[in-house]
Amino acid sequence: MIAIIKQGVQKNQIDTLVQWLENQNLTVHISNGEFTTILGLVGDTTKIDIELLENLDIVEKVKRISEPYKSANRKFHPQDSIIDVGGVKIGGGNFAVIAGPCSVESEEQIVEIAKKVKESGATLLRGGAFKPRTSPYDFQGLKADGLELLKIAKQETGMPIVTEIMNANHLELFDDVDLIQVGARNMQNFDLLKELGKTKKPILLKRGLANTMKEWLMSAEYIMSGGNENIILCERGIRTFETYTRNTLDLSAVPMLKELSHLPVIVDPSHATGISRMVKPMALAATACGTDGLMIEVHNNPQKALCDGAQSLTPDEFSDVMNSVSKIVEVMK
Amino acid sequence: MIAIIKQGVQKNQIDTLVQWLENQNLTVHISNGEFTTILGLVGDTTKIDIELLENLDIVEKVKRISEPYKSANRKFHPQDSIIDVGGVKIGGGNFAVIAGPCSVESEEQIVEIAKKVKESGATLLRGGAFKPRTSPYDFQGLKADGLELLKIAKQETGMPIVTEIMNANHLELFDDVDLIQVGARNMQNFDLLKELGKTKKPILLKRGLANTMKEWLMSAEYIMSGGNENIILCERGIRTFETYTRNTLDLSAVPMLKELSHLPVIVDPSHATGISRMVKPMALAATACGTDGLMIEVHNNPQKALCDGAQSLTPDEFSDVMNSVSKIVEVMK
Amino acid sequence: MIAIIKQGVQKNQIDTLVQWLENQNLTVHISNGEFTTILGLVGDTTKIDIELLENLDIVEKVKRISEPYKSANRKFHPQDSIIDVGGVKIGGGNFAVIAGPCSVESEEQIVEIAKKVKESGATLLRGGAFKPRTSPYDFQGLKADGLELLKIAKQETGMPIVTEIMNANHLELFDDVDLIQVGARNMQNFDLLKELGKTKKPILLKRGLANTMKEWLMSAEYIMSGGNENIILCERGIRTFETYTRNTLDLSAVPMLKELSHLPVIVDPSHATGISRMVKPMALAATACGTDGLMIEVHNNPQKALCDGAQSLTPDEFSDVMNSVSKIVEVMK
């Protein structure tokens, strides 16, 4: 960490700061320039509050050299983490596809889709039970009943299940859920993250709509610092000025995160684009840049269901996507 | 609401859709153009899920004409709402200033600041007890102890108190809090919003970092649809590409929200800019474009305290800001 | 195009508007709702100025149904356009790779790189002669001399050359350039676009830093409406809040543009990410989502040259990228 001292600051003020820093178990290198003095802080700076330091009257700027995340940092954990989700491995060369409907609607629906996507090669089943919706008047999901239906589909197909949590108080309902999803809007719901850190459940941490990769890894760090290191990151598009797609899928995040962190990274092309025609090309692109898996929305009865999303594929379309994805997976080996 | 039908869709498919819409108690006007058919939906479209409709195979686009929020909408509530916060009125011509430190640190600190800001004309006291921090390693606030210190400051000065909630389970601790703040990161924590909707407590709803005004009003709607109409909106800067300021204060939101909604709107220039020198000009600007109040960070001992934020004013600086603000308030009458 | 009339507008005012629209050779369908009147405009609305209409006192909103671009629109030109660049075809299944250094520095440099990238499979040579730089104090390129060196490299290798134009007055210097690049900062330099529309030269139109796909296609339309239909679009990253990568590569733009337009779309992963380690994964991703080609920075002497960009590959790294890209190209067939 580097602290740049303002011009014209008295030597005794700098000395006081240096002393305070040394009391935090840091070694301080002082570089006196013509116009500025620069302090180089060596040691464990992870726990230094950068804003706190920047707020000092005598400090112009503070720059971290090392990243503020530790448990999630590849520097301290060079091997890829492999997360075991109900027997299905993700990361470290294990490619996994999560598929299923946006919302669980009925036993028939979820079981049928589960069977279909399993046939096409999906290894995990997703389905929304608690749904975060922008409007209080929109459908909020089947809630606990939806979880029960997911469990039935799990029994019928043997697929581990993935679903979103919106409230730490619901945790006990999630006992049979194999991978708990934290949605984009809750990526910085720190109290929820802390509670999840106390469990050993694998967590699928989606990127916030307007969050940087650094903030995303810091949210992973919240869970990990609580003791739960079973985290899978999921890129699902960020908010930009472009309106032709719902969000802008940031695929550069995949190789960047693989470099910064040892955690598996998967991609959700359905939510990112919001358009079913874009799911296939973006799924292929994600695979080609090294994602550890995909999360794809599939619905079984698009011609009938009103809630069949513009972003959902039919089982046949999904099968076609899987076919192409597996060819890219092959090339990537 | 308007639904634009795709080119080449069969008449019987359109008929099915029209019938379904009419079953939702809407009147449907059909306009057949050369290339497109347009359905004009008349009635209470608030409860129509726009994504659900857009996802239909035969629908090209859906456009709302009327806004999706109802309780927060000025059309249905033309008079300004006036929110009573522990005896202090905000909105409808009542201008209020909330001031205090970022974090409550000690009884001495909070009581002293409270007295100082009251002297300068602040009418509500703020202070953070539960602190949302990007890093799990940063100071997380004094929590319940901080709330106790705030109450002491309230007793000493008579000022109603404002502080942030991060977890609905803490609600009972907030019994003596006069205005409960929902922070930017929790603006779409829908479960928290629902719980707050069940109380009668005034809520200060901060805008999310990357949320549109529409989403913000929809979050207000979550609280209001639960029965709690005591909402104050707080603009605190949005995330953009600019890096010289921490966020970009969107002051256009003030007159725009005053037009769209009857709820009071206040502005937080401290968090928006992150720079104490910017607080005064932006406080004046906010006042000049019609804000119902301000929220300003003030700290009492900047030369000593390491946690004295770059964005905090000293009590003397705050007094100077209040002096100028009151002149603008006078002109605005 | 749909015009939504404000509530409470008099019938005679609407009649005046309808008459004016009909004078523009449009057919107008009127749909009278309970609260709103909607006008559906049928005919060639391309030439209707949407702002002009929206500015009318009686109009609430105007929505285009059809896109405002015509020459670039796939609806009116269903087949893929194939652009011939000095004998190298791009588009319609013809995949092309443009490679070369950021700046032309010397004859030796450009000729050597040209030979190397040709060996690895590049079919076009790029090199900057006129360089747009944020600072007036940064290196502005060799200008006309750089163009001469590019021509030498073209003679030596037979590769068509690609370089950026910044000023329409330089057009005659570009006589021997095979593909003229319009950089991101000039995407809406409309006077430059008009001048390029008068030539028959193939144009490589890069996306502006913060421009939507619609604006980008409208800039293509500027050139095409002048009579020059030889346009290749190049996605090179957009400006977002993320700072770990220089820009955010918007790969969804590739399939989206292929749907909206018949023009070829290529991707520049070097400028988009600004990091040489990201070039390979993003080149593979771009290929997997259907790009018609790639534009990649290659430098020959990274250990010596100070201007060897963090985003440039060595010839060996480029050869490795080409190797992997060709496998994806194979799969995509």
Next chain:
Amino acid sequence: MIAIIKQGVQKNQIDTLVQWLENQNLTVHISNGEFTTILGLVGDTTKIDIELLENLDIVEKVKRISEPYKSANRKFHPQDSIIDVGGVKIGGGNFAVIAGPCSVESEEQIVEIAKKVKESGATLLRGGAFKPRTSPYDFQGLKADGLELLKIAKQETGMPIVTEIMNANHLELFDDVDLIQVGARNMQNFDLLKELGKTKKPILLKRGLANTMKEWLMSAEYIMSGGNENIILCERGIRTFETYTRNTLDLSAVPMLKELSHLPVIVDPSHATGISRMVKPMALAATACGTDGLMIEVHNNPQKALCDGAQSLTPDEFSDVMNSVSKIVEVMK
């Protein structure tokens, strides 16, 4: 400037870099930390190309401490610049209002508006002759004829005139223009900026849609480094995700630029919001945070003219705005 060296770099490689830097007339301070070596560069770093340095294999990051602009920098020019525009002073306490129509349409129109806005207190007349439009099919302005009409209005009223240039080749047509506007889309049209740097004409440099303040000041630097220091900066809104306003007016830019630079800063609330009802509140806000002037669109015949923008005020509305603005100007003294 600080250069952070990568971990594990050999001493001799660092020595080579240090030597190269010293050859650029910089003094280099070396700080050897446990994990990193930091070079502090002292001297005139303005001319060091930061990308060039960052691209070196051995360099992790480069951080500027001092800003890269020099002529525009308040550090080297502490007094406010006052720009004389045809006898009207702007900056250094001189508040000026530029008003007029978006497009010059006819002699009658421009003369009438000129007289009206002058009566209300405007001191400069604006009117578009060359119009940058997103679509080639939209009205492109009266061009040279429009300039002639502006000159007539100048003769009739004595008001200096302001209009936009889109092409350096038109410069001789602008001889009688008092303040030449560079529009947002041309803010980084560096060839245009260079040509304007060769004149002595006052330049109104609008901020680019997605440009940072640093880039904006660098564009001012392009003009100033050519010898023309008569620059006025104009904030006109930036592109964000918000859609209720056309752009997001970044008023924090006003006090920030006043701190960073000595150049006058004015604000255009008409283009920023795109909504005439927002012009008054945002004009007042801009004035309250210290702008040196305003640029406001006024049209004379809104009920008739189809091109009367949603963002234009009538002369009566403008008079009302001026009335309130002058009260804020009074308070600000």
